[in-house]
Amino acid sequence: MLKTGIYVDAENIKMSGGYGMRYDVLVDLANSGHSVMLRANCYLAEDRERTKRDQEYRHKVYAYHDILRQCGFKIIKKYVRRYQDEDGNVTTKANADMDLAIDALLQARNLDRVILLTGDGDFIRLVIALQNMGCRVEVIGFRNVSHELKEVADAYFSGYLIPGLLPIHQNGSVQNDEWQRGTVTSFHPDRGFGFFRYYHMVDGVLIPQTVFFHLSQSSLDGDYHFQDSSQIFEFRVINNPANDNRSEARDIRLVREN
Known part of the structure; x- marks a missing residue:
């Protein structure tokens, strides 16, 4: 069995399109196939001053933390610090990058696989160090993911x-x-049709699927959107009775660049 650790740079993920991410799905990924989750760490920021004075904020923060713990995650907090410059401008900082890197390096001695959730290119050296220790490193990100980070990882999703x-x-x-x-x-602009690739997750394993689509089922203007494989689309998969119940994509809409 591959011993797997999950390390979540929660603030980066939250600010880069991953707000509302389901942590239980991460656990399923870590416990998939011949893999078993050994560590699960989530690094996040908390505004301690606001927690003390704002009851609603405190309730939401602690409820969120409870959900993470129920999923099996250890929470590592970095408290927000405020700095004031000579002009009276206040900036805040709560960076847990160093904590994540040190924990991952120390704990990797007992791991075979690391799932790292971040888009921050500052973790490139960490990924290389983990690989040199014998770990397979898989990176998951949403928006603004460092191109170099994608390249150095053993796999990017x-x-x-x-x-x-x-x-x-x-x-x-x-x-x-x-x-x-x-x-x-693939897309054939002259005939207005192409194919999407998407995934099903079966017992925590990602299974690729392909489905036919036609430009007429998109609300987008023009066909140029479908020439770029980095674009992500949302769509419904239905069986078309007019075409021998074959699967087709309907109600296609553009989400964002991958």
């Missing part, structure tokens, strides 16, 4: 494409399993 990790919402409600996120694998 967009958090948008991992089923259930970031729920799909519409009109304020979470969508059902018909809705998927995927990227274009």
Whole structure:
């Protein structure tokens, strides 16, 4: 069994498109196939001054922490510090990068696989160090992910494409399993059709799937969107009775660049 550790740079993830991420899905990934989760650390910031004076904020923060603990995560807090310059401008800082790096290096001696959630290029040297210790390092990010970080990792996954990790919402409600996120694998502009790739997660293992789509099922203007494989789309997968019940993508909408 591969002994796996998860390390979440929570503030980076939250500010880069991952707000509302499901931590239980991460646990499923870590416990997939021939892997078992040995460590799960989440590094986050807390405004201690606000926690003391704002009851609503305190309730939300502690409820969030309780959910993480129930999923099996250890919480490592970095308290917000405020600094005032000569002009009276106040800046805040709560960076847990050093804590994450040191913990990962110390704990990697007992790990075979590390899942690192961040887009911060400052972790490139950490990834290399973990690899030199014999660990496989997989990076998961959302927006603004360092290109160099993607390249140095043993594998990179967009958090948008991992089923259930970031729920799909519409009109304020979470969508059902018909809705998927995927990227274009091929597109034929002259005929207006192409194929999306998306993933199912079975017992914590990501299984790639391919589905046909036609430009007429998109609300987007023009076909140039489908030429870029870095774009992420949301769509419903349905069986079309007019085409021998074959799967097709419908209600296609652009989410963002991968």
